[in-house]
Amino acid sequence: LDNGLARTPPMGWLAWERFRCNTDCVNDPENCISERLFMQMADLLVKDGYKAAGYEYIIVDDCWLAKTRDSKGRLQADPERFPSGIKVLADYVHSKGLKFGIYEDYGNYTCAGYPGILGYLETDANTFAEWGVDYVKLDGCYSHPIDMDQGYPEFGYHLNLTGRPMIYSCSWPVYQIYSGIEPNYTAIKGACNLWRNFDDIQDSWQSIQSVIDYYGDNQDIIVPQAGPGHWNDPDMLIIGNFGLSYEQSKSQMAMWAIWASPLLMSVDLRTIRNDYKAILKNKKIIAVNQDILGIQGRRIYKDRGIEIWARPITPVIRNDFSYCIAFLNRRTDGTPSEVSVINRELGLTHAGGYRVDDLYTDKDYGILSPEDKITVDVNPSGVVMLRFTVASAFQKAPYL
Numbered sequence: 001l002d003n004g005l006a007r008t009p010p011m012g013w014l015a016w017e018r019f020r021c022n023t024d025c026v027n028d029p030e031n032c033i034s035e036r037l038f039m040q041m042a043d044l045l046v047k048d049g050y051k052a053a054g055y056e057y058i059i060v061d062d063c064w065l066a067k068t069r070d071s072k073g074r075l076q077a078d079p080e081r082f083p084s085g086i087k088v089l090a091d092y093v094h095s096k097g098l099k100f101g102i103y104e105d106y107g108n109y110t111c112a113g114y115p116g117i118l119g120y121l122e123t124d125a126n127t128f129a130e131w132g133v134d135y136v137k138l139d140g141c142y143s144h145p146i147d148m149d150q151g152y153p154e155f156g157y158h159l160n161l162t163g164r165p166m167i168y169s170c171s172w173p174v175y176q177i178y179s180g181i182e183p184n185y186t187a188i189k190g191a192c193n194l195w196r197n198f199d200d201i202q203d204s205w206q207s208i209q210s211v212i213d214y215y216g217d218n219q220d221i222i223v224p225q226a227g228p229g230h231w232n233d234p235d236m237l238i239i240g241n242f243g244l245s246y247e248q249s250k251s252q253m254a255m256w257a258i259w260a261s262p263l264l265m266s267v268d269l270r271t272i273r274n275d276y277k278a279i280l281k282n283k284k285i286i287a288v289n290q291d292i293l294g295i296q297g298r299r300i301y302k303d304r305g306i307e308i309w310a311r312p313i314t315p316v317i318r319n320d321f322s323y324c325i326a327f328l329n330r331r332t333d334g335t336p337s338e339v340s341v342i343n344r345e346l347g348l349t350h351a352g353g354y355r356v357d358d359l360y361t362d363k364d365y366g367i368l369s370p371e372d373k374i375t376v377d378v379n380p381s382g383v384v385m386l387r388f389t390v391a392s393a394f395q396k397a398p399y400l
């Protein structure tokens with residue numbers, strides 16, 4: 001969507017995967033979906049350096065709502081759990097230098113059964129603008145996917161008409177794919193800043209692997225759709241929760257960087273362990289994810305559990321890209337797998353060679369030519385993430 005927003009993939013914190021639809025603030029006040037939770041996460045985004053690393057949006061997901069609209073037909077937050085109301089919460093988030101996101105559903109109800117927007121598209125768009133919303137996630141439960149080709153652009157039209165810039169996140173394709181309809185990505189990327197095209201992420205390595213397989217097996221369709229202002233959305237980062245090992249967490253962060261995906265953490269920032277925090281704040285990996293070219297990477301090799309993924313990035317020298325290369329080990333046979341490949345075989349053909357460094361270990365490989373071989377040891381369910389920065393010919397001389 002060409003609204004000047006999401007020129008790089010959005011970054012922030014989204015409640016759903018970690019906090020779900022926990023509305024029991026009586027027995028579980030620390031973890032229920034409440035204004036308190038989002039204020040705490042906003043505070044930590046700033047205090048713990050996530051904002052400085054680029055994470056900007058605090059996004060409310062399902063279950064924030066009262067069960068009914070107000071007397072004027074407007075959406076309202078659950079009064080017990082959000083006593084100050086959404087506008088005050090958004091103001092608080094803004095006071096921290098952050099942006100605020102909210103969730104609704106193109107349907108009669110949200111997936112969890114709260115009021116949907118059908119029949120109230122203009123009213124709800126205006127309500128969100130009045131509240132100071134900066135990002136809207138529009139889900140697709142309880143509606144007919146065939147209606148979405150008209151419905152999603154229509155709500156985007158009303159959002160735009162408010163005059164308030166709001167990132168528009170659409171679940172449009174995934175619901176059409178579920179119902180056997182081929183998504184029209186030309187329409188989708190024209191109407192949305194990002195879109196979900198695969199299953200909800202769950203707290204497991206198995207879930208991450210199913211996304212990796214989908215993004216690899218369908219890359220010829222989805223990779224060309226990505227670019228500044230319009231991104232494929234493989235769903236939230238689950239790093240720091242319960243289901244991923246340290247290696248698997250580095251793998252998720254690496255793949256989301258290769259894919260130019262939104263980086264939307266869904267984790268309890270109050271308890272996250274430091275080694276997982278370091279993965280989420282890794283500046284070099286985030287720089288790849290946020291590369292200004294906005295070119296989504298592809299799987300270029302897959303055999304016996306070893307995959308190699310390549311994303312073109314800046315700087316570029318006379319049409320030769322730099323690259324981020326991820327060596328992913330899907331095997332679980334205990335010992336790290338050694339992977340050796342000639343740079344030229346990876347598509348690295350720049351005559352001046354490349355400066356190579358490891359984005360997790362900072363290991364410096366110096367300057368390598370297209371003819372040089374690179375050898376890495378990749379841990380089971382882990383990844384090695386190398387950046388190949390084009391070197392101009394003269395740079396090579398001092399290394400001879």
Ligand SMILES: OC[C@@H]1[C@H](O)[C@H](O)[C@@H](O)CN1C(=S)Nc1ccc(F)cc1
Binds near residue numbers: 016062111
């Ligand atoms: O209720 C909202 C929740 C989250 O927003 C996810 O990101 C959305 O993809 C949808 N969603 C859920 S759980 N959707 C859903 C998941 C399973 C199911 F059988 C019916 C609906």
